[in-house]
Amino acid sequence: MKKLIINADDFGYSRGVNYGIIDSHQxxxxxxxxFMTNMPGAEHAVELANQNPDLGVGVHLVLTCDRPLLDTHKTIVDANGDFRKLGFYKGAFTIxxxxxxxxxxxxxxKFLSFGLEPTHLDSHHHINSFGDIPEVFLKLAKEYNLPVRNNMDITEDIKTTDSFSYLIETALKDDQSLNELFESNQTVEVMSHPAYLxxxxxDTSSFTYPRIDEVEFLTHPRIIELIDARSDIQLSTFKDI
Known part of the structure; x- marks a missing residue:
C-alpha cells in the first residue's frame, strides 16, 4: 500500500493557523x-493536539521567526534578541x-515537556537545508531517533519518505497527478500551510491569503473523494513509514 502524508507546517504559530490546521484534519x-514551540499559539496547539490523537504531530524547528527559547545566543539573533530573518541565510553567512x-x-x-510524542522533524522556511545546518539537523534526528522531511541529502540511517512535494494544488490535483506522485515512490509527503487569518x-508573515485557499482545498469534497477512491493509497503519518 502506498502511503500519502499530507503535512501542515506552522502549528502553534497563532490561533488562526491552529484552527485552519485542525479543520483541514477533521x-x-x-x-x-x-509544531513551532517558540510561537504564541503553542499552548493552544497542545490543547488541539490532545483533542485530535489521529493527527501526527512533529517538531517544526525554528531559526527565522519570532524569538528563540534561549536567551544566550549571539550569532543567530539580531540586536533585539529576535531570530535573524531568512534573508540572512540566503547569502554567505557565519553563525x-x-x-x-x-x-x-x-x-x-519543550515539545516533549507538553507530553506529546513527536512523529518527525522538519524546519521553518526549510532552514535545515542551508549552509552546514543540515549537520545539526541530522545530529538531532539521530539523537531523538526521529524521521525527517526529505528536503535535503539524508544519510541511510535516518528514516524519511521516498519523495517530498511542495505544492498541494498540483500534487493532489487529480488521478493523473497522484499517479505521477507515486510513479516511483511508495511513501510521499505533501507540504501545506492551511490557516485562517x-x-x-x-502582521508577521508574508504568506497569508493563500493559506485560506489551502483550507478550502484540503476540505473540498472533490479532493476527499479523489483520495478515498484510491484503493492503492493510504493516508498516513510519519509513524507509518
Missing part, C-alpha cells in the same frame, strides 16, 4: 502537522552552529 485529508544545536534541542525538549499572521 473535515478534510490532512494527516500530519509540525555558531552550537547555538543552533542548543536552540533546536531546547525546542524539541488573524492579526498575528497578518
Amino acid at each position: 473535515q478534510g485529508v490532512l494527516t500530519s502537522t509540525t 555558531d552552529y552550537e547555538e543552533v544545536y542548543d536552540e533546536w534541542k531546547a525546542q524539541i525538549e 488573524d492579526k498575528k499572521l497578518m
Whole structure:
C-alpha cells in the first residue's frame, strides 16, 4: 500500500493557523502537522493536539521567526534578541552552529515537556537545508531517533519518505497527478500551510491569503473523494513509514 502524508507546517504559530490546521484534519485529508514551540499559539496547539490523537504531530524547528527559547545566543539573533530573518541565510553567512544545536534541542525538549510524542522533524522556511545546518539537523534526528522531511541529502540511517512535494494544488490535483506522485515512490509527503487569518499572521508573515485557499482545498469534497477512491493509497503519518 502506498502511503500519502499530507503535512501542515506552522502549528502553534497563532490561533488562526491552529484552527485552519485542525479543520483541514477533521473535515478534510490532512494527516500530519509540525509544531513551532517558540510561537504564541503553542499552548493552544497542545490543547488541539490532545483533542485530535489521529493527527501526527512533529517538531517544526525554528531559526527565522519570532524569538528563540534561549536567551544566550549571539550569532543567530539580531540586536533585539529576535531570530535573524531568512534573508540572512540566503547569502554567505557565519553563525555558531552550537547555538543552533542548543536552540533546536531546547525546542524539541519543550515539545516533549507538553507530553506529546513527536512523529518527525522538519524546519521553518526549510532552514535545515542551508549552509552546514543540515549537520545539526541530522545530529538531532539521530539523537531523538526521529524521521525527517526529505528536503535535503539524508544519510541511510535516518528514516524519511521516498519523495517530498511542495505544492498541494498540483500534487493532489487529480488521478493523473497522484499517479505521477507515486510513479516511483511508495511513501510521499505533501507540504501545506492551511490557516485562517488573524492579526498575528497578518502582521508577521508574508504568506497569508493563500493559506485560506489551502483550507478550502484540503476540505473540498472533490479532493476527499479523489483520495478515498484510491484503493492503492493510504493516508498516513510519519509513524507509518
